[in-house]
Amino acid sequence: MKKILLTAAISTLLAPQLASAAEEVNVYSYRQPFLVEPLFNEFTKETGIKVNVKFAKEGFTEMLKKEGQYSPADIVLTTDIGHLVELSDNDLVQGVNNETINENIPSQYRDSEGEWFALTLRTRNVQSSKDRVGQLPADFDYMDLASPEWKGKICTRSGKHHYNISLVSSMIAHHGEAEAKKWLEGFKANLARKPQGNDRGQVKAVKEGLCDLAVSNSYYFGKMLENENQRAWAEAVYINFPGQQTSGTHVNVSGMAMAKYAPNDDNAIKLMEFLTASKAQEMYAAVNFEYPVKEGVKRSELVASWGDFKADDLSLEKISNYRSTAVKLLDEVKFDL
Known part of the structure; x- marks a missing residue:
């Protein structure tokens, strides 16, 4: 009987601890x-x-x-x-x-x-060379990445990376599949090199003169500025928010x-x-x-300090419905090749 009472007492004492542990x-x-x-x-x-x-x-x-x-x-x-x-x-x-x-x-x-x-949230920005381009005009849009004036002057990572698939998906959502494919073809024609590296690597390439524009997420701009070895890359470019007079920044x-x-x-x-x-x-x-x-x-x-911007108000759920189509288009135009 004493053993039972002792066991019960111990269980009572431990109960709060067991509940807490759970x-x-x-x-x-x-x-x-x-x-x-x-x-x-x-x-x-x-x-x-x-x-x-x-x-x-x-x-x-x-x-x-x-x-x-x-x-x-x-x-x-x-x-x-x-x-x-x-x-x-x-x-x-x-x-x-x-x-x-x-x-x-x-x-x-x-x-x-x-x-x-x-x-x-993070924005899909276009960084421009301070020395060779300057701040992009207020009406700069993602569609302009396919403009002939940028032929051989743009750097980006693989089109198959999640960040770029999402951007292409948004272009399909706003402009339709046919127009998005045409845009991708023009974008690819304007690349200074085969898509490679990460987002920071694109800004580094602008600093080194390999290209004039880099497509990169906004938070990488901040991470480069806080990195002693990479600060010069970020300081060599302006951060731009495309689509401010159209659908908004992706x-x-x-x-x-x-x-x-x-x-x-x-x-x-x-x-x-x-x-x-x-x-x-x-x-x-x-x-x-x-x-x-x-x-x-x-x-x-x-x-x-980077300023206010208008974000694309299209729901991410709707944009995401076009991810498989975006991958298909990237393959069709052989974006990464």
């Missing part, structure tokens, strides 16, 4: 540790919920498929819209209909069924989705709410020189 959420993250760990630490500080993170550059789609219903993943954080759509297309996420999250994230930056949500995103079999779904919702709230939005966007998704949240001082 308070966790598991995240699969394509985003780097330095970007998200400060957010998770703050979330744990405020809620007591522990965040367990698995980091990778690629492969979570395949991992989630293999794990199936036994997957420990609650939330997947991605670097771009391509990964979000891939997860959705493979039926690896579930819809979330949460009033707080929906209020924080504008409808154009979330899936209509709640299968994914944007967390930060915007890509980092984002999140709830895994299909999330074992800690209540805690996952709490983390998703936290990531879309003003405090986390300001922290998350500032650390990587991106734009907050939630309206009214302050931009970092450097990002704000």
Whole structure:
């Protein structure tokens, strides 16, 4: 009898600790540790919920498929819209209909069924050589990348990269498949070299005189400016926002989705709410020189210095419907060859 009472007493004493230990959420993250760990630490500080993170550059789609219903993943954080759509297309996420999250994230930056949500924004800019070109005119548009005046003067990374697939998808959404293909042909004809490298490499090529224009995401501009070895690359160009007198500048995103079999779904919702709230939005966007998704949240001082711009207001969900067509067109014009 004493043994039973002692066991019961110990169980009672340990119950709060066991409950506390169960308070966790598991995240699969394509985003780097330095970007998200400060957010998770703050979330744990405020809620007591522990965040367990698995980091990778690629492969979570395949991992989630293999794990199936036994997957420990609650939330997947991605670097771009391509990964979000891939997860959705493979039926690896579930819809979330949460009033707080929906209020924080504008409808154009979330899936209509709640299968994914944007967390930060970055623009697809065109950087121009300060010495040879100067600031591009206010009416410069993505269509101008195919103008003969830029023949042999443009640098970009592979057309098959998620960032460029997204840009081509937006061109199809706005101009139709036939016009987008014609544009791609002109764009390819204007390349100074075969598509290669990353976004920073395109700006470096402008600094070295290999081309006059570089297509690159906005946040790389900030990352180069903070890098002692790359600052000269960024200082050699102007950052330009195309489409200001037409459809607006193309915007890509980092984002999140709830895994299909999330074992800690209540805690996952709490983390998703936290990531879309003003405090986390300001922290998350500032650390990587991106734009907050939630309206009214302050931009970092450097990002704000680049000026205001009109973003393309076409929903990313609609743009993403053309991703397979974009890849087909890139193959047809042999963009990367």
